[in-house]
Amino acid sequence: MTFQFLVANVVVTAGAFFLLVGSIGLVRLPDFYTRAHATGKSDTLGVILVTLGLVIHEGLTLNSAKIALILAFVGLTNPTATHALTRAAIRFGLKPWFRKDDAEGKEG
Amino acid sequence: MDKYFVYLGVLLTVIILIPLYRIVRGPTLFDRMLGAGAVGTKTMVLILTIGFIFDRVDMFIDITLAYAVLNFIGTIAIAKYLLTLKSRGKP
Numbered sequence: 001m002t003f004q005f006l007v008a009n010v011v012v013t014a015g016a017f018f019l020l021v022g023s024i025g026l027v028r029l030p031d032f033y034t035r036a037h038a039t040g041k042s043d044t045l046g047v048i049l050v051t052l053g054l055v056i057h058e059g060l061t062l063n064s065a066k067i068a069l070i071l072a073f074v075g076l077t078n079p080t081a082t083h084a085l086t087r088a089a090i091r092f093g094l095k096p097w098f099r100k101d102d103a104e105g106k107e108g
Numbered sequence: 109m110d111k112y113f114v115y116l117g118v119l120l121t122v123i124i125l126i127p128l129y130r131i132v133r134g135p136t137l138f139d140r141m142l143g144a145g146a147v148g149t150k151t152m153v154l155i156l157t158i159g160f161i162f163d164r165v166d167m168f169i170d171i172t173l174a175y176a177v178l179n180f181i182g183t184i185a186i187a188k189y190l191l192t193l194k195s196r197g198k199p
Contacts, residue, residue: 015153016116016123019123020119020123022146023123023127026126026146027126027130032136032139035130036142039127039142043146043149047149047152051156057160062166063166066169066170067169070152070156070176074149074152074176081145081183081184081187082142084183084188085138085141085142085145085183085187087187088187091191092138094138
């Protein structure tokens with residue numbers, strides 16, 4: 001195993017870790033907005049890291065150029081989709097979550 | 109080297125199975141849509157990994173690009189449709 005493959009494996013494993021954190025946050029957090037926070041940033045960073053590791057593993061070919069194109073596309077579109085969904089939720093009138101014993105939290 | 113991508117594929121499958129809980133019993137429609145988007149994003153990475161397992165990266169990259177575009181357009185279309193709805197008491 002050469003140094004290039006070792007670096008690629010480390011970067012890809014870090015990206016898979018961020019994807020796992022995004023999934024756990026999507027299940028465990030209490031509100032739509034906090035879940036959007038978890039999946040909008042962690043998933044984007046995870047996909048970017050995994051594709052960057054695959055580019056390092058592939059070397060300098062046409063395939064790695066295409067994978068870099070996927071990287072740029074996901075980095076642009078994944079936060080855009082999350083933002084559009086969150087804006088639709090705010091216009092819809094979805095209330096944010098407050099703690100139960102908070103002064104302004106009547107919703108629970 | 110091939111073993112590593114097989115392990116990565118299994119790990120990604122487990123990661124994809126977690127947000128299905130949020131899709132099945134999300135309290136609101138937006139939670140379900142968010143979970144569907146997260147599953148789509150992770151499935152993209154899984155397709156790319158499968159291409160590395162079977163050593164046919166040139167074919168699977170195009171599938172991944174098409175999947176990314178479809179996932180993005182689907183989420184944007186649902187969000188634009190939900191902008192036209194009004195709140196009727198309970199979401």
